[in-house]
């Protein structure tokens with residue numbers, strides 16, 4: 001046998017597969033036919049072995065995705081979406097820190113709420129939450145999960161089924177602009193048709209503002225599951241792998257907890273001047289990556305003004321109203337203005353330790369010293385940290401990355 005050639009038995013043992021499976025893969029052209037020796041016995045090269053390994057990895061990944069999709073399919077929960085900087089996995093750390101340090105608190109403000117998972121975690125029948133974000137797509141999600149405005153569950157079930165059964169037949173804004181790039185052409189066609197239908201229901205007065213928010217949110221979560229991206233809309237993948245059909249799911253809403261919550265869609269530096277929660281939780285963007293750029297497409301669908309889009313990333317031209325000063329060199333001043341104007345017993349800040357580490361775009365905009373200095377003007381500050389695996393688009397891999405909480409007990 002030539003060097004680095006393997007027998008079929010070796011391959012079967014190595015990968016734990018049956019002879020029948022291996023031959024089926026050859027028959028179905030999933031792997032190449034190996035060479036044979038003078039006896040006609042198959043001889044597997046390193047290239048063949050690599051192909052088999054890749055195929056097994058891909059099959060495992062697809063099976064995991066299908067399993068996750070099955071689980072997600074039953075009911076929709078607030079954390080069933082990808083979002084940069086989501087604190088879903090850090091909730092136990094955030095909760096234990098806050099509960100240990102903050103005496104009785106009846107109201108909790110999540111003022112850079114993103115997905116809303118942090119606010120949602122502190123939302124109980126006895127505690128009021130205040131949630132806010134610059135992005136309208138997030139605001140609609142908060143109306144869905146946290147509002148106490150009336151809505152009809154029967155209507156939502158009926159309309160979601162109807163929307164899932166739409167069979168679009170003509171080009172629309174989404175298929176023209178985002179088909180065969182961010183979404184498969186069929187899914188883009190469906191997204192456009194579903195969004196247009198929701199608009200029609202709203203214009204005809206058949207759904208109220210809450211029901212509209214629930215339907216659009218269900219669509220936005222469904223889009224995330226079929227988007228040909230790695231979780232945000234700064235770019236799409238070159239090859240189109242996301243062919244599974246778009247499917248809207250009914251959100252599981254914890255109605256009992258939703259009493260008198262406040263929901264905003266404004267610049268948080270303006271908002272804090274008008275609210276008085278016991279705890280204010282601050283989780284601003286850390287770096288120069290604007291959320292308006294990463295989630296432009298969701299904003300586009302949420303607002304449904306059908307603006308002209310430009311460039312390879314197909315972003316709407318005017319995003320100035322959703323740009324954050326926390327992603328610019330003005331971040332320290334914005335943070336100081338914010339903290340100075342908070343009316344709370346406790347200020348809790350999440351910020352990671354990336355300052356002066358990683359690549360340029362990932363560099364933190366506010367240094368630890370600045371955060372501490374600014375918070376100390378308001379009261380006694382403690383810092384808590386936890387190890388948290390961090391990576392940026394596979395390029396930087398910093399294992400010593402920590403998520404921190406700065407907790408200030410205000411005077």
Ligand SMILES: C[S@@+](CC[C@H](N)C(=O)[O-])C[C@H]1O[C@@H](n2cnc3c(N)ncnc32)[C@H](O)[C@@H]1O
Pocket residue numbers: 083084085086087088111112113114115116117118132133134135138266267268269283284285286291292323324325326
């Ligand atoms: C790090 S993310 C928050 C993630 C969130 N804690 C979660 O778990 O999903 C920061 C959020 O702040 C929002 N944002 C940025 N600047 C803002 C501002 N000036 N006012 C309100 N929201 C802002 C962004 O749109 C983004 O959703």
